[in-house]
Amino acid sequence: MKTASKDQPLKIAVAGLGTVGAGLLRLAEKHASLLEDRSGRPILVTAVSARDRNKNRGVSLDGMAWFDDPVAMAARADADVVVELIGGSDGIARQFCETALGNAKHVVTANKALLAHHGTELALVAEEAGVTLAFEAAVAGGIPIIKSLREGLAGNPIRRIYGILNGTCNYILTAMHKYSHEFNDVLKEAQKQGYAEADPGFDVDGIDTAHKLAILASMAFGARVNFDGVYVEGIRHVSLTDIRFARELGYRIKLLGTALLTNEGVEQRVHPCMVPLDSPIAHVEGVFNAVVADGDFSGTIIHEGCGAGAGPTASAVAADLVDIARGHSTPTFSIPAKELKSLPASPLEHRTGPYYIRLMVVDRPGVFADVAAALGRHDVSMESVIQRARAPGEQVPVVMIIHDTREDRMAAALADIGGLEAVVEPPRMIRIESF
């Protein structure tokens, strides 16, 4: 186990000086004495690497060695720890981390894509080398959920963990609800405000949430990170009509990442959910994130806070640095990487739960009988139905709440219903979660 001498400063090399990197340098400068009080030693940034040396970042790089090539910095910088803020699941970021670990340097990263794809392998390398791979900043920004799962709830098997893990999606869904705007209008506004990227797919299609979920699931269940085992569905198909029906029915629509242990393995899924208003997660608004973990002794524990941005991310990186400065070392994913289980992905088809279904139908005699017959054929039973504004021959929404049903039967019934001539759009389905 490598631990730098405890009366020496802990030396840090930072790769990537965008918003988050600059935020970290600001934190390290502004709170140098707090970090030293808490670590028992100074934490010094000794080297940096970024694309443009001369860009004004509002922080001084004086006294820091400059590297044009981050990988060269990972190999050669006079540093105990490297911080990876480059991003991307492969390429430079991965090479940077592997090089640092290969040179017995601790790695702190905010890179969820990298960890979702290569987390287990990197953890094996780090633990073999006796250095730390830490990533509090990779999930839910400033919320210390990784530490809580790895340490604060260490006495608890966690059987289920779920949360709102993407601030962009939550901002969009909140705005649709609050201002009654359609998805595309809110997305455009969010892009203008800087809450959404020009290419929003990573966020709104659920991929970012899936990355974070795969990391949380590994940590919670002591299993190898299995991003490929995550079912992913984004929020593009959520319409204002659905948001309004949700409100009327006493629900809110949230994009949740959910991971749970089943008899078959681990079920990991990302999709819009209807959650009841009295659920603690229903009131998490705007860019906030929240993570709910169910421990067998601790009970339900909820963490909530700002899920992104320079300040929260820098705070999370700083916490990891303080741990390393203190000489603390914990297995990367809560148990040693070589003991992480390979749990099979539990098929979503076997999930059982209630559903919200919305059909757009041409209102004419017999339509509803056809829909009911399709449900009946697949043994799917309806709890309630809303149909209003009957205008013969016109398109009207028909909303049904479906009793607990297995996903594969629901899908088969929807395929039949989608084939009916009077059903003019593909049926919309949103899973209901009564946490």
Add this chain to the structure above:
Amino acid sequence: MKTASKDQPLKIAVAGLGTVGAGLLRLAEKHASLLEDRSGRPILVTAVSARDRNKNRGVSLDGMAWFDDPVAMAARADADVVVELIGGSDGIARQFCETALGNAKHVVTANKALLAHHGTELALVAEEAGVTLAFEAAVAGGIPIIKSLREGLAGNPIRRIYGILNGTCNYILTAMHKYSHEFNDVLKEAQKQGYAEADPGFDVDGIDTAHKLAILASMAFGARVNFDGVYVEGIRHVSLTDIRFARELGYRIKLLGTALLTNEGVEQRVHPCMVPLDSPIAHVEGVFNAVVADGDFSGTIIHEGCGAGAGPTASAVAADLVDIARGHSTPTFSIPAKELKSLPASPLEHRTGPYYIRLMVVDRPGVFADVAAALGRHDVSMESVIQRARAPGEQVPVVMIIHDTREDRMAAALADIGGLEAVVEPPRMIRIESF
């Protein structure tokens, strides 16, 4: 620094085998292999002490040394760590902890009263002896808030921390709101259900909340624990009438503990608050606890969960044990005890904020003019007023929302108003917090 050899089991002696102690033994037995995976070594209970050796606790004491006298156990048991679950701010609990620290044993305790009164002194002794004093279980049960403040938010100065810290009070206030019952009726019911003690003063008079708040404030601000500096007001005076007006005005009434840094020092206060419905804390119901910390980089971070009970408390103790087993050692109150600041108590009289005021008045001409004159004399201005059901000569409630006002001026105005002949009860005042 004492660290038991890392390939040996960590040996634990537990004092106090009530609900929580039995819960801890159950956890240690049921999750022995999880604890070993996470610690890198077995965690074994080697000795116990309680009042009655023969009581059936549903757990086996086989293989554990029995001590009638916990203090003798602290001195002589073959253990690396003692766990104190006896309770009380002085007497046996204190003697037990001091003896253990004096014998270079780590101490894990759930005892908030002890820490609120003697936390700084015990931390000094522990750090001098090079052992750990850990107390995740002392605040907010299974919620890992102590670890989050000490480690997860280590890069952040915290300027304010507040929360719902007593499950009994929150249960009572929730039930009053939900079922429209008066305080005394709900208290009786809570006592029947086991949510309140036969002598409920410790909880409903706010003392338990104040203990926890003093610990949180020390941790958040790097200051010596100052229980005597906490202003404490309980919930006995909250009536169903107030609960109903709160609902009508868009608020919920919660007993909050609040600590913040001011220009004068640390303001620590426990009292019922009206919080707006869109505040995250407004929806924390029943026996749940929640803690909100405002970090300068992290932003607002909220932790929520079950604040008491055998399972959550055992979970918190187990997390501390895993830290010790891993050889992790962190300054007790986040920075070394000898560097904790002595911050003066900031006087509540200087707090400025809005207020809810309820008067019971005999409705006759001129009453309201007298009330308004009293407010005016102290430069207190009203935002709104509710007076209904005018029945000349009868008692009616008059509710006023007061604009931001300094506490001492508000108190002076209320003293004048209370002296008016037509005001038939002492005026009720509940502070409004717009977090």
